[in-house]
Amino acid sequence: MNPLSIRGVAAWEDTEEGPTEHELSRTPHMSVTCFCFEEGQELTAHKAGRDMCIYIERGRVVVMSGEGKVEMGPGQIIVIPAGDSRGIEARERAVVLVIQSPPEHY
Numbered sequence: 314m315n316p317l318s319i320r321g322v323a324a325w326e327d328t329e330e331g332p333t334e335h336e337l338s339r340t341p342h343m344s345v346t347c348f349c350f351e352e353g354q355e356l357t358a359h360k361a362g363r364d365m366c367i368y369i370e371r372g373r374v375v376v377m378s379g380e381g382k383v384e385m386g387p388g389q390i391i392v393i394p395a396g397d398s399r400g401i402e403a404r405e406r407a408v409v410l411v412i413q414s415p416p417e418h419y
Contacts, residue, residue, distance in 0.1 A: 346412075350403035
């Protein structure tokens with residue numbers, strides 16, 4: 314086991330394509346990814362066939378799901394069930410941990 318500090322892996326790259334993505338762990342049943350957003354960056358809302366847990370480590374974001382939109386901040390967590398749409402928009406620089414089960418296959 315190797316515990317990680319989310320703050321220790323959070324890093325922003327100069328990209329126009331969206332948030333910086335750091336895959337922290339992947340098993341056949343789950344993936345854990347740290348997204349580093351600049352203000353205004355987003356993961357466009359989309360439907361997926363996997364459960365998603367979103368934890369806000371730093372900053373403020375708007376999380377969109379099939380149930381609507383909610384603004385979230387540090388220390389807050391939300392679960393979006395498989396089949397519901399999901400998206401994230403940064404209101405300010407943010408660090409967001411996303412856990413998916415099962416993991417997306419590339």
